[in-house]
Amino acid sequence: MSEEKERPKLELIEKAEAEKPDPFDPKNLTIELDSTVAAKKVLLRVPCRKPGKSEFIRVRDTPGFTLTCHLVTLDREFFLVAPGCAGYVPQDHLLPFKLSLALTRGDVLFFWPIRQPGPDDKENGWWSSANEICELAKTRWVRVISNQASGMYEAAIAEVALKEPQWPENKSMGDLLKLAFGKNLIDSLDHPILQQLYGQV
Numbered sequence: 374m375s376e377e378k379e380r381p382k383l384e385l386i387e388k389a390e391a392e393k394p395d396p397f398d399p400k401n402l403t404i405e406l407d408s409t410v411a412a413k414k415v416l417l418r419v420p421c422r423k424p425g426k427s428e429f430i431r432v433r434d435t436p437g438f439t440l441t442c443h444l445v446t447l448d449r450e451f452f453l454v455a456p457g458c459a460g461y462v463p464q465d466h467l468l469p470f471k472l473s474l475a476l477t478r479g480d481v482l483f484f485w486p487i488r489q490p491g492p493d494d495k496e497n498g499w500w501s502s503a504n505e506i507c508e509l510a511k512t513r514w515v516r517v518i519s520n521q522a523s524g525m526y527e528a529a530i531a532e533v534a535l536k537e538p539q540w541p542e543n544k545s546m547g548d549l550l551k552l553a554f555g556k557n558l559i560d561s562l563d564h565p566i567l568q569q570l571y572g573q574v
Contacts, residue, residue, distance in 0.1 A: 419553040433474040434511040455560040498525035
């Protein structure tokens with residue numbers, strides 16, 4: 374009697390298994406994307422670097438988006454030095470730079486660090502030519518070319534009309550500096566970079 378009662382249950386289970394859809398059938402896996410959802414790119418980091426040799430760039434001409442400061446360069450990485458800590462950085466590592474906000478044609482935002490002469494520095498073709506190209510890039514799309522033979526940079530100017538750069542209007546210079554140097558700000562005497570420069574680590 375119990376077998377007769379169980380038989381309908383078994384038949385239902387077998388039927389359900391037989392009717393179960395193929396889990397790998399593409400029509401059972403396809404989803405509909407909601408194309409009405411608005412999205413915008415979020416700026417998470419602003420690198421500090423030289424322009425790439427194949428990049429056309431512009432430099433922001435708005436007052437307040439250029440900064441003359443001290444930087445430490447270590448292993449091709451830049452560290453911003455707070456004025457209160459400048460006296461504690463070994464002088465051969467404490468270098469004056471001009472930071473200019475730049476943008477590539479692909480809308481990649483970055484700070485262009487250009488070395489500035491110190492009190493005892495002689496004229497340097499690399500620094501002076503970079504400063505000249507930086508000024509030119511405020512109104513024209515340019516590509517920075519390294520000329521090793523002449524010891525200076527040269528500028529290639531875009532010959533076709535390109536769209537004007539779209540700068541982030543909701544970010545202040547302070548906001549951008551924080552995105553660039555949030556973890557690379559030397560603002561205390563126990564900063565790991567200072568300890569490394571003095572051989573303490």
